[in-house]
Amino acid sequence: MSAEENKALVRRFFEAQLQGDLDALKEMMAQDFVDHSVLPDQETDREGYIRAVAKDRAAFSTVRRIVEEQVATDDTVVSRLTLSGTHNRGEIAGIVPTGTELLFTAIVIHRIVGGKIAEEWSEGSGLEEITQRRLEQEMRERERVEQELRVAHRIQQASLPRAMPKLEGWEITHHYLPARQVGGDFYDFHPLSDNRLGIIIGDATGKGVPAALVMANTCGMLRAVAQSADYSPGAVLERVNETLFPNIPQNMFVTCFYAILDPESGRLLYANAGHNLPCCRHEHASIELRARGMPLGLMTGMSYEEKETILEAGDRALFYSDGLVEAHDPRGEMFGFPKLERLVAEYGEEEGSLVDSLLEELKRFTGEEWEQEDDITILTLERSVSES
Numbered sequence: 001m002s003a004e005e006n007k008a009l010v011r012r013f014f015e016a017q018l019q020g021d022l023d024a025l026k027e028m029m030a031q032d033f034v035d036h037s038v039l040p041d042q043e044t045d046r047e048g049y050i051r052a053v054a055k056d057r058a059a060f061s062t063v064r065r066i067v068e069e070q071v072a073t074d075d076t077v078v079s080r081l082t083l084s085g086t087h088n089r090g091e092i093a094g095i096v097p098t099g100t101e102l103l104f105t106a107i108v109i110h111r112i113v114g115g116k117i118a119e120e121w122s123e124g125s126g127l128e129e130i131t132q133r134r135l136e137q138e139m140r141e142r143e144r145v146e147q148e149l150r151v152a153h154r155i156q157q158a159s160l161p162r163a164m165p166k167l168e169g170w171e172i173t174h175h176y177l178p179a180r181q182v183g184g185d186f187y188d189f190h191p192l193s194d195n196r197l198g199i200i201i202g203d204a205t206g207k208g209v210p211a212a213l214v215m216a217n218t219c220g221m222l223r224a225v226a227q228s229a230d231y232s233p234g235a236v237l238e239r240v241n242e243t244l245f246p247n248i249p250q251n252m253f254v255t256c257f258y259a260i261l262d263p264e265s266g267r268l269l270y271a272n273a274g275h276n277l278p279c280c281r282h283e284h285a286s287i288e289l290r291a292r293g294m295p296l297g298l299m300t301g302m303s304y305e306e307k308e309t310i311l312e313a314g315d316r317a318l319f320y321s322d323g324l325v326e327a328h329d330p331r332g333e334m335f336g337f338p339k340l341e342r343l344v345a346e347y348g349e350e351e352g353s354l355v356d357s358l359l360e361e362l363k364r365f366t367g368e369e370w371e372q373e374d375d376i377t378i379l380t381l382e383r384s385v386s387e388s
Contacts, residue, residue, distance in 0.1 A: 003072035006112045010077045011067060013110070013117055018065050020057040022050050030116035037122040049120075059097065060085035075113060081106045095137060148209055156186075156212045159219040165189045165197055167263045173355045175378040184211030185321045185375035186219050190226045195263060198226050198236075201319040201379055202256035202275060202296075210249065218244060218254050218296065226258075233258040233271035234293075234304035241273070241296045248297040255295045257319060266311040266383055271304040277337070278319045279344050280309060281354075286345040289317070316354060316382040318344055323374035324358070330367050339365075354380050 001009070009028065016024040026046070033046040042052050057063065063085035071078045083104040088097045106124035110117050164172045178185065184206055190198030200222055204214040221240045225231060231239070236258055244254065257278060259270035270278075274295035280287045293304035311317060320340070327335045343361055347354050355378050363370075 001112065001115055003074075003077075006075070006077050006110075007070045007072050009112060009115070009117065010070070010079055010108075010110050014065055014067065014079070014081070017053050017057070018063055020054065022054060025050055025053060028117055030113060030118040033117065034119050036119060055090065059087055059090040061088050062086045075111055077110045077112065079108045079110070081108060155216045159186060159188075159216040161187070161189055165191070167197065167261075169384045170261075170263055171380075171382045171384065173353055173380045173382075175355050175359060175376070177372070177377075178375045179323065179372045184215050185323070185377040186215045187319075187377055187379055188219055188223065190223060192226070192260065193230060197261045197263065198233075199259045199261060199319070199379070199381065200256065201278075201321065201377060202254055202273075203321045203375070203377075204254045205252050210252070214248060214252055214254065217247070218256070222256070222258070232306060233260055233269055234306040237271050237273045237293060237296065237304040238302060241294075241302050242300055244297045245300050253295040253297040261311075261381065266315075267308060268311055268317065268381075269306060269308045271306050273304060276320060276322050276325065278317055279341055280311065280318070281316045281344050281347060282312065284345060286341040288341075311381070311383045313383055314385045316344075316347075316380055318354065319379040319381075321375060321377040323372070323376035324362065324378060326374060327362060327366055327370070327376075328373065329365050330369070335362065335365055354382075 013025065013028050016022075016028065029046050029049070031046065033049065035042075035044050035049045035052075038044055038048070038052075042048055064083065066082045067079055068082055069080040081104075083106065085102060086099065087095070087102050088099045090097060104124050106122055109121040111119040160176070164174065172189075174187065176185065176187065184204035185202070186204070187201045188198075190200070192198055202215070202218065202222075204211045204218060206214075218240070221243055222236065225239045225243075226236050237256060240256075248254075254273070255275040256273040257270065257275040258273075259268050259278075261268050268289075270289060270291055271293060272289075272291040273293045278289040280289060287309070289307065289309060291305045291307045294302050318340075325335050325337050325340055329335075340358070343358060344354070347357055358378060
């Protein structure tokens, strides 16, 4: 083919791109076509080039292309182009539609073999503008996410108790540390009639904003149900489950342990909605507080088994979330419930608070380079030795 025929072929190639005529493009391209100037997410072969053209053309409602100049030598055609279009339909190079007019200039080199376009090289002036727009969009997205996190953090903090309740003859300690700025763990205390205290710890599946919002919603439901009538722990969980089920996002649920303490007698009545088993230290032994029940929000019509125990002088109950027992050491081994149970049984008063002792052991177990994987919540309820 002559130089003029090659230039005409390239102009038809540009026109097919402008019209989105993919069949015509394919007809003008060699089987072993190679694009030497691709974006990171594009492929260099003929099919990849055609897909990229289709995607770029779909991003604009109007496109104009002017061939300012062409030079041809042997099998090579060099074209200088000006392109413009309204970006209002789809993404281009990761940039969402803005509705603005984009202007590009480009130098495109084609090598033609046997009347087919075999290779393409291109350099353009619009890449810098596209990159700048992408950076601006990413910055706005980060600002939006940070704002959402701040709002979710305030909502979550408002849902958690501001101070530990004070009961004569009892000590309550806690530790709460989300894996992110916000998380799904929660705990709460409900003052009830006859000086009784409702104690709750739970975990909404997931992390971040969705878990925090589900957690805050569940906290509000539990508080409203527990204080609206003299419900037992199992009845509270049952009523909250029925309310939560139609209002929770799909594939999310909430584990929850609810107990009611009578501080005079030490009686602890409890029910469990699929949460980690609390344990109680009694006479240098660790006793699991078992009760059967499905997590909240999974299905309707659930009932929750109720059990009770008596916390005597010197006894201590431990409530915790799975971020503690599912923490891993550098070798991938899990902290685990057996280790936790042993630590509770062997704990001595001279070691300081049980919460501090567990956190120190967790730090030794995971190592200095540990990156927290999940929210960690620990509550302890201790009856003073002076109590009779």
